Amino acid sequence: MGGEGKRDGKGFDLLRLRGKEYLEKARDILKKYWDYSDQEKRNNLIYPFGFFTGTLIYLEVILHLLIYQRVDNKIIYPILFAFPFGLLLALLTGLFRAAINKVMMWVITALICLIFGIQLIYFYVFKVYFSFQSIGMAGDAFSEFGSDIATAVRHNISGLLLLCLPLPVLAILLKDGFSCSKRKLKEQGILGIGVLLLHSLVLIALLIFGRGDYSPYDLYHHTKVYDLCGKQLGIATMTRLDISRLINPKEDLVLADFPTMQGKIPKAVPTPVPKTIKSMEAKPDRQKSDPTPSPLPTPTPVDTSPNVMEIDFASLAEGEKDNTVRTLHEYFASVIPTNKNKYTGMFQGYNLIMLTAEGFSPYAVHKELTPTLYRLTREGFVFNNFYTALWQTSTSDGEYVAMTGLIPVGTRSMYRTRNNYMPFALGNQFKRMGVESKAYHNHTYTYYQRNETHPNLGYLFKGKGNGLVLESDVWPESDLEMINATVDEYIGEERFHVYYLTVSGHMNYTFMGNSMAYKNRKLVEDLPYSSDVKAYIACQIELDRALEQLIKKLEEANVADRTVIALSADHYPYGWEKEKLDELAGHEVDPNFEVYRNHFILWSA
Incomplete structure (x- = not known):
């Protein structure tokens, strides 16, 4: 101070x-x-x-x-x-x-x-x-x-x-x-x-x-x-x-607290495999005639080698003329890689269904009203400190984070990648393994230019207007109808990767202007909340029913036990006054930090 x-x-x-x-x-x-x-x-x-x-x-x-x-x-x-x-x-x-x-x-x-x-x-x-x-x-x-x-x-x-x-x-x-x-x-x-x-x-x-x-x-x-x-x-x-x-959009890249490469590049050192700890129990009395115990199975050693790719970033940096690219090469050359752990490869060979859920928040999870969401947030991996930021380009930036693992800069980050090489996007990763990756969105296919961005990420993309046909022509559209219209396109394949962008949870949260809130209004009419908060929960009920149907279809096809479901929100439900969020949470939500806290679902049967 x-x-x-x-x-x-x-x-x-x-x-x-x-x-x-x-x-x-x-x-x-x-x-x-x-x-x-x-x-x-x-x-x-x-x-x-x-x-x-x-x-x-x-x-x-x-x-x-x-x-x-x-x-x-x-x-x-x-x-x-x-x-x-x-x-x-x-x-x-x-x-x-x-x-x-x-x-x-x-x-x-x-x-x-x-x-x-x-x-x-x-x-x-x-x-x-x-x-x-x-x-x-x-x-x-x-x-x-x-x-x-x-x-x-x-x-x-x-x-x-x-x-x-x-x-x-x-x-x-x-x-x-x-x-x-x-x-x-x-x-x-x-x-x-x-x-x-x-x-x-x-x-x-x-x-x-x-x-x-x-x-x-x-x-x-x-x-x-x-x-x-x-x-x-x-x-x-x-x-x-x-x-x-x-x-003038082009700017030099500046990395915080990052010295340019000088001298020796740090080497990755594998973490040693832990030794088996001897039992601390009392030794048996050799004079007694107890049977000789069976030997315990030898534990499989955990691979803790570094997560590295065979890329010589130092050499690439020396020959690079572009300042931004050279800075990135120097940065990657200087970073000590992380090590593999007992979770590495846990889902190798599994199918992956990934969802970005519109306006999803932890306050949408209810044991009786949204039982599937309740189940998924308490089974599998439980993330207690997951946060979803409100980005400059809202849903598009939320997708960008989930689909690329990158932080958006300024506006329209996803759109600016449409002509870039994006090999680490999951669609392209599965594509390299011979799996046809599919992406679906139950709204206009050209919105945010997804018809250009998502194919570049490796997906065969369908939305309203280029192949996805829903039962109802309403706003916002039904997530349940999207699952019913698409699940048969991939569930019979030997292996699949699917991405869904939902829309049923979209604002405004009113019963007159939101078809999903109106559709599920009877299920929330007795809740002790204001009309807007009831409407928000009614919208999330549609997402819950879509997930219930999806899991049911996976179980019927006998692939649920080798399929992973990963779900994150695009942003918190910002489309109303904060007082409504406080009401839904049951307390005054901290506007600087807590408001962004959310669930990340990573689940497999």
């Missing part, structure tokens, strides 16, 4: 000294080149600069309060970044004649208000900020979440009106004060220098909270986690970083 306090003190001192230096330089430049004694010229700068800066500060604070219901000391950064950005916008609206500059002020102000409004609605629905990198999926989002978006707009009318307040303010100012006349080139140049100076000053201010992981400095220069950027740096800065990454 003491060291952190010293660093913060140094940061404030540095900020004060540099700030004083920059302000003095700015004052000298203005005195030399800007005739600010002329009131018309002064107003032509002060009014646009004050309006845009004030608008940005107002919108940042209001959106923070609407989303987080509070502000903390890091609100200083959205406020500070508003000054160079406001000055830049003032510069842009002085480039042309007055009429054009006024139009530009209207367009820019409307666009800023629109971006903040979009972020409010998007965060309300998805609990993450909108990224322009996912703009290609906007059509899918409106088609699937149109009713959810309309509901979000209705619930946030007052917030949207507050975010539109700068527009009538601009109308008043343009009528009574703004000249918006064209500035001279020299004056515009001075404004440009002012933008750079103010921006440099704010960048120095980022050091106030240090350079640690997810600090404002780290978020701006390195990590760029959108939700944290929006919260700590502000929507305007988050949007600028997002668009810059959209334009």
Whole structure:
């Protein structure tokens, strides 16, 4: 704590000294080149600069309060970044004649208000900020979440009106004060220098909270986690970083606390096989005529050799010109591999059915209402500390984690792999063994471009619209109907690997707008919960019935004892207020950690 306090003190001192230096330089430049004694010229700068800066500060604070219901000391950064950005916008609206500059002020102000409004609605629905990198999926989002978006707009009318307040303010100012006349080139140049100076000053201010992981400095220069950027740096800065990454997506790879390869590469050392421990029981009395005991069977030694592949990463690193690839080669060359253990190869030769369950949570498991889920979470392997994050691209990123074992970066990670070589995806792994891997999704097959991504992972992919035909044409579709429509396509094969993405657990959790909630409403009507919570459980009942039918079919085909079922969620059920999750859990759920806790099912009969 003491060291952190010293660093913060140094940061404030540095900020004060540099700030004083920059302000003095700015004052000298203005005195030399800007005739600010002329009131018309002064107003032509002060009014646009004050309006845009004030608008940005107002919108940042209001959106923070609407989303987080509070502000903390890091609100200083959205406020500070508003000054160079406001000055830049003032510069842009002085480039042309007055009429054009006024139009530009209207367009820019409307666009800023629109971006903040979009972020409010998007965060309300998805609990993450909108990224322009996912703009290609906007059509899918409106088609699937149109009713959810309309509901979000209705619930946030007052917030949207507050975010539109700068527009009538601009109308008043343009009528009574703004000249918006064209500035001279020299004056515009001075404004440009002012933008750079103010921006440099704010960048120095980022050091106030240090350079640690997810600090404002780290978020701006390195990590760029959108939700944290929006919260700590502000929507305007988050949007600028997002668009810059959209334009120039390639970045050098930086591994935390990883030194580049120097000297000797560590060698993997096998863990020695444990010796058999002699019995501590009392030795038998040799004078007694007890029969000679039979020798105990010799235990099979456990293979604890390293998990390694025959790849010389050091040689690959030496000959690699691409900095990102070379860094990865160096990293893999330096890592000491893990060792095999008694579980290694336990399911060798088994079939695998893998499921990503929409909106699944531990609170969906009920002994009477969802008995199959209850059984699967208590048999086989039990994982007590499994967590499902809420990723930037929600379900698609949840799939990406489960299907590749990788952590998504930014947005649309799965989509960006569609043309990449993905040999470790389970579909491709089974494919190498001569097994035709199949994937199914009981919704539109093109959503999130799964028709491009999943075949690249080794799967023969079917969804609604390219071969999967369900009994009912409803939203959300039935997981049970998907199992019934597909299980006969593979269960008779000598060996199979199947992936399912379910959809019955999808929001919104209401009985009027959710077909699965309506279908199973009678089963939950007597539960002591609110209507929304009952609807959520009713949706998960459909998943439970699908798993019950799947296991029944496996048992009838006599393959249940050599088939593994692996199930994880795409994300927790974020599509409602947290109070509903608290109600379902029976206590107030910790929003920073516990909310992501979930089940991972790994089961075999």
